[in-house]
Amino acid sequence: MQNLKKQEIITNTKKQQIKLSVPNEPEYLSVVRLTTSGIANRVGFDLEEIEDIKLAVAEACTNAMTHGKAENGNYNIEFTIEKESMIIEVKDSGKGCMVENIRKPQERELAEGGLGVFIIKSLMDKVEISSKLGKGTTIKMMKKIGGK
């Protein structure tokens, strides 16, 4: 099963995309997690990688909901499956004022916030955050397929 999947991916060179527009409501986050797991599983990631991707996407969505108060009440997620990687972009249309101090949480410091982006960066292979005033924030993250 696993081998079959990997082979499918290798022969599939076309870029594939899945787009979601999700209401800015916390109760939909579990739907996003299930969807993300489903897609990651389809792509052929192993269980541990699926958990990582699921958590990273959920953290980005939590950020979008907290920092980006979109006017139409939705934020967007785009999954792009390429030959060697999966790229996920989470975009909000908030104020774009996310000037996050991304630092390694200090053990003794006990900070209650700012963990989200740190977690994303730890779990994914590449992370880009762009935040423009008035245009919202985009968190773009990449996970290599068969990256272990």
Place this chain on the structure above:
Amino acid sequence: MSLDIKTTYIERETVWCVELVGEIDIYTANKFREMFEELYEKKRENIEIDAKNLDYIDSTGLGVMIGALKKLRKENKKITIINVKSNIKRVLEITGIDKIFIEN
């Protein structure tokens, strides 16, 4: 997808035992926070979280735990987690929070 919480005070060990079932994210974090507030009002004692049926926690849930611990530390009390699943252990390790909540 939800969170169920069962709290029991164990008199002879003077500890709160908190059993978590389900998932903690931005949706269920309030319930989690309110539980800590309730225990704090009732009896300011050590809290032991049994996470054997906890499937998921993200930074929102970790934030709540850290907040609760800060308050309890002022009373010289602590919060510990036991029976942690591997995916949750990973989050705790990445963030360095394992050192605060898991006793070896």
